Amino acid sequence: MIKAVRGTRDLLPPDTALWNFVEAAARDVFRAYNFQEIRTPIFEETQLFSRSVGEETDIVSKEMFTWEDRGRAQSDKGQSLTLRPENTAGVVRAYVEHKLWERGLNKLYYIGPQFRRERPQKGRYRQFYQIGAEVIGPPTAGSESPARDAEIIELLATFLDRLGIAGWNLELNSVGCPNDRASFNEALRKALRPVVSKMCADCQRRAVTNPLRVFDCKVPEDQPIIAKLPRISQFLDEPCRKHFRELQGILNSVGVPFAINDRLVRGLDYYTRTAFEFTHGALGAQNAVLGGGRYDGLSESLGGPSAPGIGFAIGEDRLVMSLKESAEPVLRRPDVYIAPLGPGMNREAARLARELRRHDLVVELGDESFRLKKSFETATRVGAKFTLIVGENEVKADSFAVKNLETGEQVSVRRQELVARIQSDR
RNA sequence: GUGGGAGUAGCUCAACUGGCAGAGCACCGGACUGUGGCUCCGGACGUUGUGGGUUCGAUUCCCAUCUCCCACCCCA
Numbered sequence: 208m209i210k211a212v213r214g215t216r217d218l219l220p221p222d223t224a225l226w227n228f229v230e231a232a233a234r235d236v237f238r239a240y241n242f243q244e245i246r247t248p249i250f251e252e253t254q255l256f257s258r259s260v261g262e263e264t265d266i267v268s269k270e271m272f273t274w275e276d277r278g279r280a281q282s283d284k285g286q287s288l289t290l291r292p293e294n295t296a297g298v299v300r301a302y303v304e305h306k307l308w309e310r311g312l313n314k315l316y317y318i319g320p321q322f323r324r325e326r327p328q329k330g331r332y333r334q335f336y337q338i339g340a341e342v343i344g345p346p347t348a349g350s351e352s353p354a355r356d357a358e359i360i361e362l363l364a365t366f367l368d369r370l371g372i373a374g375w376n377l378e379l380n381s382v383g384c385p386n387d388r389a390s391f392n393e394a395l396r397k398a399l400r401p402v403v404s405k406m407c408a409d410c411q412r413r414a415v416t417n418p419l420r421v422f423d424c425k426v427p428e429d430q431p432i433i434a435k436l437p438r439i440s441q442f443l444d445e446p447c448r449k450h451f452r453e454l455q456g457i458l459n460s461v462g463v464p465f466a467i468n469d470r471l472v473r474g475l476d477y478y479t480r481t482a483f484e485f486t487h488g489a490l491g492a493q494n495a496v497l498g499g500g501r502y503d504g505l506s507e508s509l510g511g512p513s514a515p516g517i518g519f520a521i522g523e524d525r526l527v528m529s530l531k532e533s534a535e536p537v538l539r540r541p542d543v544y545i546a547p548l549g550p551g552m553n554r555e556a557a558r559l560a561r562e563l564r565r566h567d568l569v570v571e572l573g574d575e576s577f578r579l580k581k582s583f584e585t586a587t588r589v590g591a592k593f594t595l596i597v598g599e600n601e602v603k604a605d606s607f608a609v610k611n612l613e614t615g616e617q618v619s620v621r622r623q624e625l626v627a628r629i630q631s632d633r
Numbered sequence: 634g635u636g637g638g639a640g641u642a643g644c645u646c647a648a649c650u651g652g653c654a655g656a657g658c659a660c661c662g663g664a665c666u667g668u669g670g671c672u673c674c675g676g677a678c679g680u681u682g683u684g685g686g687u688u689c690g691a692u693u694c695c696c697a698u699c700u701c702c703c704a705c706c707c708c709a
Contacts, residue, residue: 208682269634269707293709578667588669
């Protein structure tokens with residue numbers, strides 16, 4: 208048997224109703240904040256990701272689905288293509304390519320699948336779905352302002368509250384400018400040198416490859432050492448400090464609760480200044496339901512103009528998972544089950560079904576070969592509110608038996624009154 | 634990529650130390666030829682994840698492999 212490949216899955220009813228509910232809520236919220244939708248290709252040139260996300264990151268170094276496309280001519284070397292592992296790079300590429308600043312498009316959102324070749328786990332799939340948004344634009348448009356950061360974060364709080372997701376936590380940090388990060392990295396390496404030999408194997412490796420990640424260590428014995436290490440907050444220059452202070456001021460003003468976590472570091476190279484993460488308890492080890500941050504230099508590194516930006520990505524799979532704890536998906540049940548009874552009745556039933564559906568009623572249609580008992584059983588099973596019997600008697604009298612399956616009450620309704628009658632009792 | 638657990642009917646799960654693969658729910662039919670839910674009776678249900686091996690005989694033991702779950706790594 209052919210099965211869905213490792214790390215991918217089918218989303219089936221009734222779950223798809225929940226997914227649609229989440230996406231509809233997201234679109235509603237985006238509209239209120241005047242974001243517009245963008246859809247970028249599902250694969251891009253590999254270079255886009257290695258240059259923006261970062262050559263040394265786990266995503267680029269070992270988690271991308273990459274292949275070489277065939278060249279046009281036999282002799283051509285094909286180009287290297289990659290299924291997108293995240294969507295910010297694609298959006299910024301489109302921003303630069305189409306000069307979107309000239310059209311005043313600076314608030315964009317997307318909903319769609321992303322791909323990473325990781326070991327699957329609960330809440331982690333190789334094809335996963337993200338809902339994300341980006342605010343990006345020339346500095347003169349205010350895109351650098353902490354007001355944009357605050358607006359994005361407040362939007363997210365609104366969205367989660369609206370979905371009825373209780374118990375989320377917001378963690379906030381600033382990772383500074385590239386300069387700050389460089390001097391911090393230097394200081395961190397220096398501080399680690401004398402103590403690193405006493406730390407766990409993972410940390411020894413991190414100290415070499417990516418010192419920032421030492422802060423993620425969960426080994427208890429290492430914690431006293433980590434506590435004494437320098438913090439990024441000590442290395443922020445004055446503009447970055449001010450930016451971070453102002454962001455906190457606005458969040459306090461609008462009443463979005465947060466906690467400063469000066470160990471929060473984002474994995475991707477392009478992040479600057481604001482970094483944040485919303486977590487939810489019910490998700491096990493993969494507790495981050497969404498993350499985001501600022502990327503002031505990304506446009507330039509992709510050959511575009513200066514265009515500071517901030518964005519986020521919601522892990523839709525994880526969001527739906529935590530939503531499932533509280534809400535069961537609700538499918539719309541059929542209003543009417545039409546039971547054609549006897550030879551030739553399919554024709555009449557089809558006409559009636561068409562008529563009812565035109566009036567926005569949900570109709571399930573049986574078959575003239577079914578015995579009436581079977582029709583009623585089916586009507587009950589699919590959850591129809593009414594059964595409409597279409598038999599020879601009804602057609603002759605032009606008046607149809609309509610039975611309310613919840614009350615058991617049955618009446619005879621003339622053809623002209625069917626729609627009105629069913630709509631009013633629905 | 635590393636370590637651990639699990640795969641048996643559509644679903645949830647049984648099957649002693651290696652001895653005829655089962656139950657509940659769901660599904661189909663009948664009791665009831667134009668009336669559902671409740672009840673009763675009957676039916677179909679299977680490559681025991683896959684491929685090898687040991688054995689008279691393997692769901693059970695061994696090897697390989699695939700998938701899921703848990704943790705690590707990392708992230709949404």
